[in-house]
Amino acid sequence: MMREMRRIGKVVSLLLAAFLLTGCWNRVELLDKGFVMGVAIQSVEPEIVHLTVQIFKPSQKAGGQGGSMQKSFININTKGRSIFEAVRDITLHLGRKAQWSHMRIIILDEQTARTNNLLSLLEYFYRDHEARITTRVLITKGEPSEYLKVRPMIEQTISQQFNKTEENASGSSGKALTVNLLRLAQALKSEVPNTILPIATLKPKGEATMSGLAVIRDSKMVGTMSASQTEDLLMLTNQFKKGILNVPCIHEGEGKGESEAIEVQSVRTTMKPIIQSGKLRVQMTFELSGNIGSLRCTKLEKRSDEKAFVERIQQMMEARLLGTIRETQKREVDLLGIGNALYRKNPRVWKQWKQDWGARYAEADIELKGSVRLLNTLTIIGKPIYMK
Template sequence: MKWLQQLIMLWLATMILTGCWNRAELPEKAFVLGAAIDQIKPDKIKLAVQIYKPGQKAGAQGGKQAEPYVNIETKSESVFDAVRDITLHLGRKAQWSHIRVIVIDDETAGKTPLLSLLDEFYRDHETRMSTKVVISKGNASKYLEIKPLIEQTVTHQMKRMQEIGLRESGKVPAVSLLQLAQALKSQVPDIILPYAIERKEGVILPGAAMIKDGKMIGTLTGNQTENILMLTNQFKHGALRLPCERSDNNKKPKVEAVETHNTRTKITPVLNPDKLKVNVKVLIIGNISELKCSRLDKREDEIHFQQRLKEEMEKQLMETIRFTQEQQIDVIGLGNTLYRNHTKVWKEWKETWRERYADADFEIEVTADITHTLTTVGKPVSAK
């Protein structure tokens, strides 16, 4: 009977084991590393994809390394049909589970709602929602041709530029497919996306594209992007520039720098039937990373330096907010905050929110806390 029990247990075990019912061999797949979308006609798009090229080895002459990827372009009325045409070039089915970034040219982003353009990627079960989205200046497909400076592919480089740029410099947003969908399906469908331009040395992300109601309406400078990230609690580490106090009106003031290692922002709307008021409180904690003109020999000098930083940041933040008010674009998420915390009021204000936001009174209060000068003397190293 013991052998019968063992046989039954073995049979039961086989019932719960899984099998490869829909297996696909690796030689049948083309792993997509990045994609670029350009609308070449009102009813036609161009899809460029960067495909991983396996098995690359050093060449016989001089040990030159071949490119680990190949770029393919297809054209169609729909993104999905253009995706299926990739197999006509490679004889392999596109595999989207390793895609790093999707690039969209600024002209297309200004004419076509982004969620409609990216619909295929949201429906495809292989595409990761962590895939980053970038808006490019000019033709998007040409960015896949740019040689990377340090990474193996430019698509991976653009992904890292967003992630590390946000974490270490605070000058570029990092937005995934999931975050984009969440923003554009919210009560106020506004967001900023990384804006790529091509320079002689390669691709850089010097600012951000403003997305309003799902379409691009303009761009932000690097400094404006930095301020928006600070207002939305995404800015952590970076360098804040502080102009020296003018001693001669005919000369451009030198600039000192503060390294931040923590910032916190709290935005509180003050409800008023006639006019919206908004209190913004920002805490900046950092160290002095570069001195050009200031001397911090006494405690009073440190207090004065912190006051200068406070006033400069309040000025910069207010200028950026006023710019968004002129554009009637709520990229700081104020409307969504009202929806979550004051739903009844939001229902009354939603239809006229753009105008209310543009007319709102903002009060900004910055607290600057300089914890260290990073040296034993509180003056420029060049000073005697």
């Protein structure tokens, strides 16, 4: 009898547990979804948004019959009074619902970025539960839809290639920046709503490459920065990981017009805002460490030689970084985070200065001092290889 009661108890327990299990009441088959890899947004008409989505075609093989290459993606164009409306119209073309969880990149052209509030324009991707907040954002020169037509070099889609380019170029060359939806919102919702976004350019042969930065002020694009200024801003904002620093030769005759290379391993920048007599003074320092990548005209056979070489690099970097700082002051765009640092340090003063911060930043006295450390020559020879 006891054994029978135990058996009944186990059966009842299993039945009760079954009621707690979740079911697939809202399941959607994979064949009913189109996986979006990238999206291009362009606002060329008042109140109308043009949308191009790149859908991955997983069933396509890399090569077809006869060795001909087949595209592993398809681009669909829609438009609407909002991105939400344009998204819903994708089904009319594809016959499937757009799935945003695998999206790699969001592309906007310069004109759209200059005339639209970026956070307002991209609000759909912040609200939708499928879109990843880590999706990267990119500005393009020319129509963004043209960039999604570019055939990728190695990746399955150009959207994946853009994603990899930003990630790896930022970590190895120091000439590219990675900004995702999260970082963009954090920057534009801060006390100083200024930030930078990477810019891509389409070459005549159909190759897309990174080429500088877009300057964003109050959620709209207001200008650009060059590729060299990209490196400077990354260094000044502690976003520079690794890259190559070219040091011009200074000797006359042999080596004139050439440059030597330093493999930068790390750059650490600090800032200290100081308020004196109602004016702002900022003390900035940077510490740069790296290896000698190549020598063309400098001999490092004695300690004095290395000391002079390091001082030359230090002076060059101080002048170069200060030049970029002065450029941001000229434009009245605080891209260094000084205003946010001041807000954290002295919120009472910031409350008084916030309204005219652009003008105050332009007039601020910013000082910059640096130190350079050579870690290795990457060889036992402390002079150019061709020299005896």
